[in-house]
Amino acid sequence: xxxxxxxxxxxxxxxxxxxxxxxxxxxxxxxxxxxxxxxxxxxxxxxxxxxxxxxxxxxxxxxxxxxxxxxxxxxxxxxxxxxxxxxxxxxxxxxxxxxxxxxxxxxxxxxxxxxxxxxxxxxxxxxxxxxxxxxxxxxxxxxxxxxxxxxxxxx
Numbered sequence: 001x002x003x004x005x006x007x008x009x010x011x012x013x014x015x016x017x018x019x020x021x022x023x024x025x026x027x028x029x030x031x032x033x034x035x036x037x038x039x040x041x042x043x044x045x046x047x048x049x050x051x052x053x054x055x056x057x058x059x060x061x062x063x064x065x066x067x068x069x070x071x072x073x074x075x076x077x078x079x080x081x082x083x084x085x086x087x088x089x090x091x092x093x094x095x096x097x098x099x100x101x102x103x104x105x106x107x108x109x110x111x112x113x114x115x116x117x118x119x120x121x122x123x124x125x126x127x128x129x130x131x132x133x134x135x136x137x138x139x140x141x142x143x144x145x146x147x148x149x150x151x152x153x154x155x
Contacts, residue, residue, distance in 0.1 A: 112140060
């Protein structure tokens, strides 16, 4: 199933005139994992090894290559927002989420929950801040399925 999703995305992107990124290497993935003390789930690893994000934005969406993926907390430290005490509730385990793409020209950010051990369940959210988010899927493969079918519902 994942192979089919990745192959279909490649075909669509090429037909849209997008230049495909160089796949991430196993060495690059291992460096990323070591840097953040995490292990990528099999579906996310396979995606990076075969597709590795988009070279440019299509419509209002862009999936980022491995070299651009950063912790969600780092993204919002760079782009702070006003917090409303006693109203805003942070994303649980926010320090485990890593941004792998954006929607609506940085209006929302897709992030995956990465743990220190590989897991088949890795929550995917669209985050508008550390305190405003919506769950989208329970795995990267589930996210890719939604992305391939109707990316507009992911914003």
